[in-house]
Amino acid sequence: MKSIKKASKNETELIMQIKNGEEEALIDLCYLYKPLINKVKSMYHVRYYDSQDWDQDALIICHDSAKKFDLKKGKFSSYYKTRLTNHAKSLVRYDNAYRRQALKQSISLETARKNNLSPMKKDSTSIPEVPLSENIAILTAHLSNLEINALLVELGLKNQDEILHRLNISELTLSRAHSRLAQKMRKTLLN
Structure with missing residues (x-):
């Protein structure tokens, strides 16, 4: 029980240090939440996003969360977890939306035949004047x-x-x- 109070007190001190502009405390605060960061990394897959990208985003979100967090309201852990998870979901949504762009613009072959549509002609690219x-x-x-x-x-x-x-x-x-x-x-x- 003492270690939980000590970690909580340490967390509060770190948040206050970050609010006061002591950026070194950010690394310590992120270290406290490393298990949470690893869990979010494993839960959400974003194409071309590696571990370093996740760590950098987690660091940025932790800094922003610490600056905005009101110590009188709730727990920082819940606040940070929500913001980190929401960010991960936004990345996944963006990635999935990008993948679906071609699907949204396509129609089935049967629909094209019914509507007497001919295949689209490809735009011709002009030949550059420079050799x-x-x-x-x-x-x-x-x-x-x-x-x-x-x-x-x-x-x-x-x-x-x-x-x-x-x-x-x-x-x-x-x-x-x-x-x-x-x-x-x-x-x-x-x-």
Whole structure:
């Protein structure tokens, strides 16, 4: 029973320190709620969100919660848990909404046949006036080492497993580099 009162008192002191601008107390307060943070991490899956992203969001939410929390009303643990869980749910909702965009815009083949709809014609992309070789030179000048390796894997010049082992990175990291590469290619080659 004494340890609960001590932890509660310690929590109150940490919240007061954060309110007074002592940011070092934030790490200690987050450490008290590490089990809660880990539970939320395990309950909600967000595509391309790793453990560090969750920890950073938990830290930001903890700081904001401590600043806004009224010590006279309720328990901080309940307040923080609610805010962290709501944030996780918002991330999941956003991720799911993004995935459903194509589904919302599509219609079934039967509906298209009933309404005598023909397939949509793809927009033709204008041919850039700058020679392609110059655009490629501009593109490669703006790529990081990881993005260059992702390009080599995509072109089939390097083996993905070899790159993962040589650079000591995860598949997710290489996938993110590939996404950045695609964005840079669109921006450089199509504009």
